[in-house]
Amino acid sequence: xxxxxxxxxxxxxxxxxxxxxxxxxxxxxxxxxxxxxxxxxxxxxxxxxxxxxxxxxxxxxxxxxxxxxxxxxxxxxxxxxxxxxxxxxxxxxxxxxxxxxxxxxxxxxxxxxxxxxxxxxxxxxxxxxxxxxxxxxxxxxxxxxxxxxxxxxxxxx
Amino acid sequence: xxxxxxxxxxxxxxxxxxxxxxxxxxxxxxxxxxxxxxxxxxxxxxxxxxxxxxxxxxxxxxxxxxxxxxxxxxxxxxxxxxxxxxxxxxxxxxxxxxxxxxxxxxxxxxxxxxxxxxxx
Amino acid sequence: xxxxxxxxxxxxxxxxxxxxxxxxxxxxxxxxxxxxxxxxxxxxxxxxxxxxxxxxxxxxxxxxxxxxxxxxxxxxxxxxxxxxxxxxxxxxxxxxxxxxxxxxxxxxxxxxxxxxxxxxxxxxxxxxxxxxxxxxxxxxxxxxxxxxxxxxxxxxxxxxxxxxxxxxxxxxxxxxxxxxxxxxxxxxxxxxx
Numbered sequence: 001x002x003x004x005x006x007x008x009x010x011x012x013x014x015x016x017x018x019x020x021x022x023x024x025x026x027x028x029x030x031x032x033x034x035x036x037x038x039x040x041x042x043x044x045x046x047x048x049x050x051x052x053x054x055x056x057x058x059x060x061x062x063x064x065x066x067x068x069x070x071x072x073x074x075x076x077x078x079x080x081x082x083x084x085x086x087x088x089x090x091x092x093x094x095x096x097x098x099x100x101x102x103x104x105x106x107x108x109x110x111x112x113x114x115x116x117x118x119x120x121x122x123x124x125x126x127x128x129x130x131x132x133x134x135x136x137x138x139x140x141x142x143x144x145x146x147x148x149x150x151x152x153x154x155x156x157x
Numbered sequence: 158x159x160x161x162x163x164x165x166x167x168x169x170x171x172x173x174x175x176x177x178x179x180x181x182x183x184x185x186x187x188x189x190x191x192x193x194x195x196x197x198x199x200x201x202x203x204x205x206x207x208x209x210x211x212x213x214x215x216x217x218x219x220x221x222x223x224x225x226x227x228x229x230x231x232x233x234x235x236x237x238x239x240x241x242x243x244x245x246x247x248x249x250x251x252x253x254x255x256x257x258x259x260x261x262x263x264x265x266x267x268x269x270x271x272x273x274x275x276x277x
Numbered sequence: 278x279x280x281x282x283x284x285x286x287x288x289x290x291x292x293x294x295x296x297x298x299x300x301x302x303x304x305x306x307x308x309x310x311x312x313x314x315x316x317x318x319x320x321x322x323x324x325x326x327x328x329x330x331x332x333x334x335x336x337x338x339x340x341x342x343x344x345x346x347x348x349x350x351x352x353x354x355x356x357x358x359x360x361x362x363x364x365x366x367x368x369x370x371x372x373x374x375x376x377x378x379x380x381x382x383x384x385x386x387x388x389x390x391x392x393x394x395x396x397x398x399x400x401x402x403x404x405x406x407x408x409x410x411x412x413x414x415x416x417x418x419x420x421x422x423x424x425x426x427x428x429x430x431x432x433x434x435x436x437x438x439x440x441x442x443x444x445x446x447x448x449x450x451x452x453x454x455x456x457x458x459x460x461x462x463x464x465x466x467x468x469x470x
Protein backbone atom coordinates (compact mmCIF):
# COMPACT_ATOMS: atom_id res chain seq x y z
CA UNK A 1 0.00 0.00 0.00
CA UNK A 2 2.91 2.35 0.58
CA UNK A 3 4.69 2.12 -2.74
CA UNK A 4 1.87 3.35 -4.89
CA UNK A 5 2.64 4.01 -8.51
CA UNK A 6 2.42 7.60 -9.70
CA UNK A 7 1.02 6.54 -13.08
CA UNK A 8 -1.85 4.61 -11.54
CA UNK A 9 -2.72 7.50 -9.28
CA UNK A 10 -2.76 10.08 -12.09
CA UNK A 11 -4.62 7.87 -14.58
CA UNK A 12 -7.24 6.91 -12.03
CA UNK A 13 -7.78 10.56 -11.21
CA UNK A 14 -8.41 11.28 -14.89
CA UNK A 15 -10.54 8.20 -15.51
CA UNK A 16 -12.88 8.39 -12.54
CA UNK A 17 -15.15 11.25 -13.74
CA UNK A 18 -15.67 9.58 -17.09
CA UNK A 19 -16.54 6.24 -15.51
CA UNK A 20 -18.96 8.02 -13.21
CA UNK A 21 -20.53 9.91 -16.11
CA UNK A 22 -20.94 6.73 -18.11
CA UNK A 23 -22.63 5.09 -15.12
CA UNK A 24 -25.08 7.99 -14.82
CA UNK A 25 -25.81 7.77 -18.54
CA UNK A 26 -26.41 4.03 -18.38
CA UNK A 27 -28.79 4.46 -15.44
CA UNK A 28 -30.77 7.34 -16.95
CA UNK A 29 -31.10 5.95 -20.49
CA UNK A 30 -31.95 2.43 -19.40
CA UNK A 31 -35.37 2.48 -21.01
CA UNK A 32 -34.10 3.65 -24.40
CA UNK A 33 -30.80 1.87 -24.88
CA UNK A 34 -29.06 -1.15 -23.38
CA UNK A 35 -28.34 -0.62 -19.74
CA UNK A 36 -30.49 0.10 -16.77
CA UNK A 37 -30.22 0.12 -13.03
CA UNK A 38 -28.13 -2.99 -12.48
CA UNK A 39 -25.19 -2.41 -14.84
CA UNK A 40 -25.34 1.33 -14.19
CA UNK A 41 -25.11 0.78 -10.47
CA UNK A 42 -22.17 -1.55 -10.83
CA UNK A 43 -20.40 0.97 -13.12
CA UNK A 44 -21.03 3.78 -10.61
CA UNK A 45 -19.62 1.70 -7.80
CA UNK A 46 -16.65 0.69 -9.93
CA UNK A 47 -15.69 4.37 -10.12
CA UNK A 48 -15.44 4.43 -6.33
CA UNK A 49 -13.75 1.04 -6.25
CA UNK A 50 -11.10 2.39 -8.62
CA UNK A 51 -10.41 5.19 -6.16
CA UNK A 52 -10.34 2.65 -3.33
CA UNK A 53 -7.84 0.45 -5.13
CA UNK A 54 -5.65 3.18 -6.54
CA UNK A 55 -5.51 5.77 -3.78
CA UNK A 56 -6.43 3.91 -0.67
CA UNK A 57 -9.14 3.89 1.91
CA UNK A 58 -8.93 7.47 3.16
CA UNK A 59 -9.37 9.03 -0.27
CA UNK A 60 -12.30 6.73 -1.09
CA UNK A 61 -14.01 7.56 2.18
CA UNK A 62 -13.52 11.24 1.40
CA UNK A 63 -15.42 10.75 -1.85
CA UNK A 64 -18.20 8.56 -0.52
CA UNK A 65 -18.34 8.50 3.28
CA UNK A 66 -19.40 5.38 5.07
CA UNK A 67 -22.55 6.86 6.56
CA UNK A 68 -23.62 8.30 3.21
CA UNK A 69 -23.14 4.93 1.53
CA UNK A 70 -25.29 3.22 4.14
CA UNK A 71 -27.95 5.90 3.74
CA UNK A 72 -27.87 5.61 -0.06
CA UNK A 73 -28.36 1.88 0.19
CA UNK A 74 -31.43 2.34 2.39
CA UNK A 75 -32.75 5.21 0.26
CA UNK A 76 -32.54 3.10 -2.89
CA UNK A 77 -34.54 0.25 -1.37
CA UNK A 78 -37.04 2.69 0.12
CA UNK A 79 -37.51 4.56 -3.16
CA UNK A 80 -38.16 1.32 -5.02
CA UNK A 81 -40.87 0.32 -2.54
CA UNK A 82 -42.37 3.80 -2.41
CA UNK A 83 -42.70 4.00 -6.20
CA UNK A 84 -44.55 0.68 -6.04
CA UNK A 85 -46.79 2.00 -3.25
CA UNK A 86 -47.51 5.18 -5.22
CA UNK A 87 -48.74 2.98 -8.04
CA UNK A 88 -51.03 1.31 -5.52
CA UNK A 89 -52.30 4.69 -4.33
CA UNK A 90 -52.96 6.11 -7.79
CA UNK A 91 -54.35 3.16 -9.71
CA UNK A 92 -55.06 0.44 -7.16
CA UNK A 93 -52.42 -1.97 -8.48
CA UNK A 94 -49.11 -2.56 -6.75
CA UNK A 95 -46.20 -1.71 -9.09
CA UNK A 96 -48.54 -0.05 -11.61
CA UNK A 97 -46.89 2.30 -14.04
CA UNK A 98 -49.07 5.20 -12.98
CA UNK A 99 -47.05 7.97 -14.60
CA UNK A 100 -47.30 6.36 -18.02
CA UNK A 101 -51.01 5.69 -17.63
CA UNK A 102 -51.89 9.18 -16.46
CA UNK A 103 -49.50 11.28 -18.49
CA UNK A 104 -48.18 9.25 -21.43
CA UNK A 105 -45.04 10.67 -22.94
CA UNK A 106 -43.91 10.49 -26.51
CA UNK A 107 -41.86 7.43 -27.50
CA UNK A 108 -38.08 7.56 -28.08
CA UNK A 109 -37.72 10.39 -25.60
CA UNK A 110 -36.15 10.40 -22.17
CA UNK A 111 -39.19 11.57 -20.20
CA UNK A 112 -41.24 8.71 -21.46
CA UNK A 113 -41.41 5.49 -19.57
CA UNK A 114 -43.02 6.73 -16.38
CA UNK A 115 -41.95 4.85 -13.29
CA UNK A 116 -39.33 2.77 -15.07
CA UNK A 117 -36.83 5.61 -14.94
CA UNK A 118 -37.52 6.19 -11.24
CA UNK A 119 -37.08 2.49 -10.52
CA UNK A 120 -33.85 2.51 -12.51
CA UNK A 121 -32.47 5.36 -10.43
CA UNK A 122 -33.47 3.63 -7.19
CA UNK A 123 -31.89 0.33 -8.17
CA UNK A 124 -28.78 2.08 -9.43
CA UNK A 125 -28.30 3.85 -6.10
CA UNK A 126 -28.87 0.64 -4.19
CA UNK A 127 -26.50 -1.54 -6.22
CA UNK A 128 -23.80 1.16 -6.22
CA UNK A 129 -23.89 1.70 -2.46
CA UNK A 130 -24.03 -1.96 -1.53
CA UNK A 131 -21.16 -3.00 -3.79
CA UNK A 132 -19.02 -0.15 -2.52
CA UNK A 133 -19.79 -1.18 1.06
CA UNK A 134 -18.77 -4.78 0.40
CA UNK A 135 -15.45 -3.78 -1.16
CA UNK A 136 -14.82 -1.25 1.61
CA UNK A 137 -15.32 -3.87 4.30
CA UNK A 138 -13.12 -6.30 2.40
CA UNK A 139 -10.35 -3.72 2.31
CA UNK A 140 -10.73 -2.91 6.01
CA UNK A 141 -10.58 -6.55 7.06
CA UNK A 142 -7.14 -7.70 8.07
CA UNK A 143 -6.57 -11.39 8.33
CA UNK A 144 -4.48 -12.02 11.40
CA UNK A 145 -2.13 -14.95 11.18
CA UNK A 146 -0.21 -15.17 14.38
CA UNK A 147 -3.01 -14.92 16.92
CA UNK A 148 -2.74 -18.42 18.21
CA UNK A 149 -4.20 -17.46 21.54
CA UNK A 150 -7.47 -16.33 20.02
CA UNK A 151 -7.82 -19.51 18.03
CA UNK A 152 -7.02 -21.54 21.11
CA UNK A 153 -9.65 -19.82 23.16
CA UNK A 154 -12.23 -20.26 20.43
CA UNK A 155 -11.48 -23.95 20.26
CA UNK A 156 -11.68 -24.31 24.02
CA UNK A 157 -15.23 -23.15 24.15
CA UNK B 158 -25.26 -28.98 -30.45
CA UNK B 159 -24.95 -25.67 -28.62
CA UNK B 160 -27.31 -26.93 -25.92
CA UNK B 161 -25.04 -29.91 -25.36
CA UNK B 162 -22.01 -27.63 -25.08
CA UNK B 163 -23.75 -25.49 -22.46
CA UNK B 164 -24.65 -28.67 -20.56
CA UNK B 165 -21.04 -29.81 -20.67
CA UNK B 166 -20.02 -26.47 -19.18
CA UNK B 167 -22.53 -26.99 -16.38
CA UNK B 168 -21.19 -30.49 -15.75
CA UNK B 169 -17.63 -29.19 -15.54
CA UNK B 170 -18.72 -26.76 -12.85
CA UNK B 171 -20.68 -29.42 -11.00
CA UNK B 172 -17.70 -31.78 -11.10
CA UNK B 173 -15.57 -29.01 -9.61
CA UNK B 174 -17.98 -28.40 -6.76
CA UNK B 175 -17.97 -32.06 -5.77
CA UNK B 176 -14.31 -32.87 -6.21
CA UNK B 177 -12.35 -29.81 -5.16
CA UNK B 178 -10.99 -29.35 -1.68
CA UNK B 179 -10.11 -25.69 -1.80
CA UNK B 180 -12.85 -23.21 -0.90
CA UNK B 181 -11.79 -20.71 -3.57
CA UNK B 182 -11.93 -23.45 -6.21
CA UNK B 183 -15.44 -24.33 -5.04
CA UNK B 184 -16.51 -20.68 -5.36
CA UNK B 185 -15.02 -20.61 -8.87
CA UNK B 186 -16.96 -23.76 -9.79
CA UNK B 187 -20.21 -22.24 -8.56
CA UNK B 188 -19.66 -19.19 -10.74
CA UNK B 189 -18.94 -21.46 -13.73
CA UNK B 190 -22.28 -23.20 -13.11
CA UNK B 191 -24.00 -19.83 -12.99
CA UNK B 192 -22.62 -18.65 -16.30
CA UNK B 193 -23.48 -22.02 -17.91
CA UNK B 194 -27.11 -21.71 -16.84
CA UNK B 195 -27.27 -18.10 -18.01
CA UNK B 196 -25.87 -18.97 -21.44
CA UNK B 197 -28.27 -21.90 -21.79
CA UNK B 198 -31.35 -19.84 -21.04
CA UNK B 199 -30.31 -17.13 -23.47
CA UNK B 200 -29.67 -19.78 -26.15
CA UNK B 201 -33.24 -21.01 -25.72
CA UNK B 202 -34.68 -17.58 -26.47
CA UNK B 203 -32.69 -16.89 -29.62
CA UNK B 204 -34.30 -16.50 -33.02
CA UNK B 205 -32.23 -16.92 -36.18
CA UNK B 206 -31.35 -13.51 -37.50
CA UNK B 207 -33.18 -11.93 -34.61
CA UNK B 208 -32.53 -8.39 -33.48
CA UNK B 209 -32.10 -7.29 -29.90
CA UNK B 210 -35.35 -6.32 -28.15
CA UNK B 211 -34.65 -2.63 -28.54
CA UNK B 212 -37.08 -0.61 -30.60
CA UNK B 213 -35.60 2.04 -32.82
CA UNK B 214 -37.25 4.55 -35.12
CA UNK B 215 -37.06 2.15 -38.05
CA UNK B 216 -38.69 -0.72 -36.18
CA UNK B 217 -41.51 1.07 -34.43
CA UNK B 218 -44.35 -1.17 -35.64
CA UNK B 219 -45.04 -3.46 -32.70
CA UNK B 220 -46.54 -6.39 -34.62
CA UNK B 221 -43.72 -6.46 -37.15
CA UNK B 222 -41.16 -6.04 -34.39
CA UNK B 223 -42.56 -9.02 -32.47
CA UNK B 224 -41.81 -11.27 -35.43
CA UNK B 225 -38.16 -10.25 -35.66
CA UNK B 226 -37.01 -9.76 -32.11
CA UNK B 227 -35.47 -12.29 -29.77
CA UNK B 228 -37.30 -13.33 -26.62
CA UNK B 229 -37.07 -10.55 -23.98
CA UNK B 230 -38.36 -12.61 -21.05
CA UNK B 231 -35.29 -14.81 -20.42
CA UNK B 232 -33.06 -11.77 -20.86
CA UNK B 233 -34.87 -9.89 -18.11
CA UNK B 234 -34.70 -12.86 -15.76
CA UNK B 235 -31.00 -13.49 -16.47
CA UNK B 236 -30.25 -9.81 -15.86
CA UNK B 237 -31.45 -10.24 -12.29
CA UNK B 238 -29.65 -13.56 -12.02
CA UNK B 239 -26.27 -12.05 -12.93
CA UNK B 240 -26.47 -9.40 -10.23
CA UNK B 241 -27.67 -11.96 -7.69
CA UNK B 242 -24.69 -14.13 -8.58
CA UNK B 243 -22.37 -11.21 -7.80
CA UNK B 244 -23.89 -10.66 -4.36
CA UNK B 245 -23.85 -14.39 -3.63
CA UNK B 246 -20.19 -14.42 -4.66
CA UNK B 247 -19.51 -11.63 -2.19
CA UNK B 248 -21.28 -13.60 0.53
CA UNK B 249 -19.29 -16.75 -0.25
CA UNK B 250 -16.01 -14.84 -0.25
CA UNK B 251 -16.91 -13.31 3.12
CA UNK B 252 -17.71 -16.69 4.64
CA UNK B 253 -14.51 -18.26 3.34
CA UNK B 254 -12.43 -15.30 4.59
CA UNK B 255 -13.94 -15.78 8.04
CA UNK B 256 -13.13 -19.50 7.87
CA UNK B 257 -9.57 -18.64 6.91
CA UNK B 258 -9.43 -16.21 9.80
CA UNK B 259 -10.45 -18.91 12.26
CA UNK B 260 -8.75 -22.02 10.90
CA UNK B 261 -5.85 -20.62 8.88
CA UNK B 262 -6.54 -22.68 5.78
CA UNK B 263 -8.91 -22.93 2.83
CA UNK B 264 -8.87 -26.72 2.74
CA UNK B 265 -12.25 -28.07 3.75
CA UNK B 266 -10.98 -31.48 4.88
CA UNK B 267 -8.50 -29.82 7.26
CA UNK B 268 -11.24 -27.51 8.52
CA UNK B 269 -13.39 -30.56 9.26
CA UNK B 270 -10.49 -32.24 11.06
CA UNK B 271 -9.90 -29.13 13.17
CA UNK B 272 -13.58 -28.97 14.06
CA UNK B 273 -13.61 -32.61 15.12
CA UNK B 274 -10.49 -32.13 17.22
CA UNK B 275 -11.91 -29.09 18.95
CA UNK B 276 -15.14 -30.88 19.78
CA UNK B 277 -13.58 -33.99 21.33
CA UNK C 278 -22.99 -17.67 -36.78
CA UNK C 279 -23.53 -21.02 -35.14
CA UNK C 280 -19.92 -22.01 -35.79
CA UNK C 281 -18.75 -18.87 -34.00
CA UNK C 282 -21.07 -19.69 -31.14
CA UNK C 283 -19.68 -23.21 -30.89
CA UNK C 284 -16.14 -21.83 -30.88
CA UNK C 285 -16.99 -19.43 -28.06
CA UNK C 286 -18.63 -22.18 -26.02
CA UNK C 287 -15.62 -24.44 -26.55
CA UNK C 288 -13.39 -21.60 -25.36
CA UNK C 289 -15.53 -21.28 -22.25
CA UNK C 290 -15.37 -25.02 -21.58
CA UNK C 291 -11.60 -25.09 -22.02
CA UNK C 292 -11.08 -22.18 -19.67
CA UNK C 293 -13.42 -23.77 -17.12
CA UNK C 294 -11.36 -26.95 -17.22
CA UNK C 295 -8.17 -24.90 -16.87
CA UNK C 296 -9.71 -23.10 -13.89
CA UNK C 297 -10.37 -26.42 -12.22
CA UNK C 298 -7.10 -28.14 -13.02
CA UNK C 299 -4.54 -25.44 -12.44
CA UNK C 300 -2.56 -25.40 -9.24
CA UNK C 301 -2.09 -21.67 -8.88
CA UNK C 302 -5.06 -19.75 -7.57
CA UNK C 303 -4.24 -16.62 -9.59
CA UNK C 304 -4.42 -18.62 -12.84
CA UNK C 305 -7.71 -20.14 -11.71
CA UNK C 306 -9.21 -16.72 -11.00
CA UNK C 307 -8.07 -15.39 -14.38
CA UNK C 308 -9.46 -18.47 -16.13
CA UNK C 309 -12.86 -18.02 -14.52
CA UNK C 310 -12.71 -14.43 -15.71
CA UNK C 311 -12.21 -15.82 -19.20
CA UNK C 312 -15.38 -17.89 -18.73
CA UNK C 313 -17.30 -14.78 -17.76
CA UNK C 314 -16.03 -12.68 -20.67
CA UNK C 315 -16.75 -15.54 -23.05
CA UNK C 316 -20.33 -15.66 -21.84
CA UNK C 317 -20.50 -11.90 -22.31
CA UNK C 318 -19.45 -12.33 -25.96
CA UNK C 319 -22.09 -15.06 -26.34
CA UNK C 320 -24.75 -12.68 -25.02
CA UNK C 321 -23.65 -10.04 -27.50
CA UNK C 322 -23.92 -12.51 -30.37
CA UNK C 323 -27.35 -13.66 -29.28
CA UNK C 324 -28.89 -10.21 -29.32
CA UNK C 325 -28.71 -9.33 -25.64
CA UNK C 326 -26.61 -6.17 -25.26
CA UNK C 327 -28.00 -5.42 -21.79
CA UNK C 328 -26.72 -8.73 -20.54
CA UNK C 329 -23.36 -8.22 -22.22
CA UNK C 330 -22.80 -4.91 -20.44
CA UNK C 331 -23.92 -6.33 -17.11
CA UNK C 332 -21.83 -9.45 -17.44
CA UNK C 333 -18.64 -7.54 -18.26
CA UNK C 334 -19.03 -5.11 -15.37
CA UNK C 335 -20.02 -7.81 -12.89
CA UNK C 336 -17.11 -9.98 -13.98
CA UNK C 337 -14.63 -7.20 -13.27
CA UNK C 338 -16.08 -6.70 -9.78
CA UNK C 339 -16.03 -10.46 -9.19
CA UNK C 340 -12.37 -10.61 -10.19
CA UNK C 341 -11.56 -7.89 -7.68
CA UNK C 342 -13.42 -9.79 -4.98
CA UNK C 343 -11.76 -13.11 -5.75
CA UNK C 344 -8.28 -11.62 -5.95
CA UNK C 345 -8.90 -9.94 -2.61
CA UNK C 346 -9.82 -13.33 -1.20
CA UNK C 347 -6.78 -15.16 -2.53
CA UNK C 348 -3.73 -13.20 -3.48
CA UNK C 349 -3.74 -10.35 -1.02
CA UNK C 350 -3.81 -12.65 1.98
CA UNK C 351 -0.95 -14.72 0.67
CA UNK C 352 -2.63 -17.92 -0.47
CA UNK C 353 -1.04 -18.86 -3.78
CA UNK C 354 -1.43 -22.55 -4.50
CA UNK C 355 -4.12 -25.07 -3.84
CA UNK C 356 -4.07 -28.43 -2.18
CA UNK C 357 -4.76 -31.73 -3.90
CA UNK C 358 -8.10 -32.98 -5.07
CA UNK C 359 -10.35 -35.26 -3.19
CA UNK C 360 -9.13 -38.79 -3.59
CA UNK C 361 -10.97 -42.08 -3.30
CA UNK C 362 -14.34 -43.04 -4.69
CA UNK C 363 -15.93 -39.61 -4.76
CA UNK C 364 -14.51 -38.26 -8.06
CA UNK C 365 -15.36 -41.50 -9.85
CA UNK C 366 -18.91 -41.45 -8.54
CA UNK C 367 -19.30 -37.82 -9.58
CA UNK C 368 -17.93 -38.61 -13.04
CA UNK C 369 -20.39 -41.47 -13.44
CA UNK C 370 -23.25 -39.24 -12.33
CA UNK C 371 -22.10 -36.58 -14.81
CA UNK C 372 -22.16 -39.07 -17.68
CA UNK C 373 -25.69 -40.18 -16.72
CA UNK C 374 -26.75 -36.52 -16.50
CA UNK C 375 -25.32 -35.82 -19.95
CA UNK C 376 -27.15 -38.80 -21.48
CA UNK C 377 -30.47 -37.73 -20.01
CA UNK C 378 -29.86 -34.13 -21.10
CA UNK C 379 -29.20 -35.36 -24.64
CA UNK C 380 -32.43 -37.36 -24.60
CA UNK C 381 -34.46 -34.45 -23.32
CA UNK C 382 -32.99 -31.97 -25.80
CA UNK C 383 -34.66 -33.88 -28.62
CA UNK C 384 -38.03 -32.68 -27.36
CA UNK C 385 -36.96 -29.06 -27.27
CA UNK C 386 -37.34 -26.83 -30.31
CA UNK C 387 -34.33 -26.52 -32.58
CA UNK C 388 -31.75 -23.89 -31.86
CA UNK C 389 -32.70 -20.51 -33.40
CA UNK C 390 -36.41 -21.21 -32.90
CA UNK C 391 -37.52 -19.56 -29.67
CA UNK C 392 -40.08 -21.18 -27.41
CA UNK C 393 -42.50 -18.32 -27.95
CA UNK C 394 -42.95 -19.37 -31.58
CA UNK C 395 -44.17 -22.80 -30.54
CA UNK C 396 -46.82 -21.70 -28.07
CA UNK C 397 -49.73 -19.63 -29.32
CA UNK C 398 -50.24 -17.24 -26.42
CA UNK C 399 -46.79 -17.08 -24.92
CA UNK C 400 -46.27 -14.13 -22.58
CA UNK C 401 -43.24 -12.94 -24.53
CA UNK C 402 -45.37 -12.14 -27.58
CA UNK C 403 -47.66 -10.05 -25.42
CA UNK C 404 -44.66 -8.25 -23.93
CA UNK C 405 -43.24 -7.52 -27.34
CA UNK C 406 -46.48 -6.30 -28.87
CA UNK C 407 -47.85 -4.29 -25.96
CA UNK C 408 -44.56 -3.18 -24.49
CA UNK C 409 -44.29 0.18 -26.15
CA UNK C 410 -47.92 1.18 -25.82
CA UNK C 411 -48.42 0.19 -22.20
CA UNK C 412 -45.04 0.93 -20.62
CA UNK C 413 -43.54 3.43 -23.03
CA UNK C 414 -40.16 1.77 -22.75
CA UNK C 415 -38.44 1.07 -26.03
CA UNK C 416 -36.02 -1.28 -24.32
CA UNK C 417 -38.28 -4.26 -23.85
CA UNK C 418 -35.97 -5.93 -21.36
CA UNK C 419 -36.38 -2.99 -19.02
CA UNK C 420 -40.11 -2.96 -19.71
CA UNK C 421 -40.41 -6.58 -18.68
CA UNK C 422 -38.04 -6.22 -15.76
CA UNK C 423 -39.45 -3.11 -14.13
CA UNK C 424 -43.06 -3.00 -15.24
CA UNK C 425 -44.58 -6.33 -16.22
CA UNK C 426 -42.55 -8.40 -13.82
CA UNK C 427 -41.56 -5.92 -11.17
CA UNK C 428 -42.32 -8.40 -8.39
CA UNK C 429 -39.32 -10.43 -9.54
CA UNK C 430 -37.18 -7.33 -9.30
CA UNK C 431 -38.51 -6.69 -5.81
CA UNK C 432 -37.50 -10.18 -4.75
CA UNK C 433 -34.14 -9.70 -6.41
CA UNK C 434 -33.56 -6.43 -4.55
CA UNK C 435 -34.45 -8.25 -1.33
CA UNK C 436 -31.87 -10.93 -2.10
CA UNK C 437 -29.18 -8.33 -2.77
CA UNK C 438 -30.07 -6.52 0.45
CA UNK C 439 -29.89 -9.73 2.48
CA UNK C 440 -26.68 -10.95 0.88
CA UNK C 441 -24.89 -7.63 1.25
CA UNK C 442 -25.88 -7.21 4.85
CA UNK C 443 -24.86 -10.78 5.57
CA UNK C 444 -21.50 -9.97 4.01
CA UNK C 445 -21.13 -6.80 6.05
CA UNK C 446 -22.03 -8.62 9.26
CA UNK C 447 -19.50 -11.33 8.55
CA UNK C 448 -16.71 -8.96 7.64
CA UNK C 449 -17.19 -6.49 10.47
CA UNK C 450 -14.39 -6.13 12.93
CA UNK C 451 -15.06 -8.01 16.09
CA UNK C 452 -16.94 -5.92 18.62
CA UNK C 453 -15.68 -5.06 22.08
CA UNK C 454 -17.90 -7.56 23.83
CA UNK C 455 -16.75 -10.51 21.76
CA UNK C 456 -13.09 -9.67 22.38
CA UNK C 457 -13.66 -9.52 26.10
CA UNK C 458 -15.48 -12.82 26.01
CA UNK C 459 -12.58 -14.38 24.18
CA UNK C 460 -10.04 -13.12 26.64
CA UNK C 461 -12.06 -14.37 29.56
CA UNK C 462 -13.27 -17.50 27.89
CA UNK C 463 -15.64 -19.37 30.13
CA UNK C 464 -16.35 -16.39 32.37
CA UNK C 465 -18.79 -14.49 30.24
CA UNK C 466 -20.49 -12.71 33.09
CA UNK C 467 -17.36 -11.34 34.71
CA UNK C 468 -16.92 -7.65 33.88
CA UNK C 469 -13.61 -6.37 32.68
CA UNK C 470 -12.06 -4.46 35.54
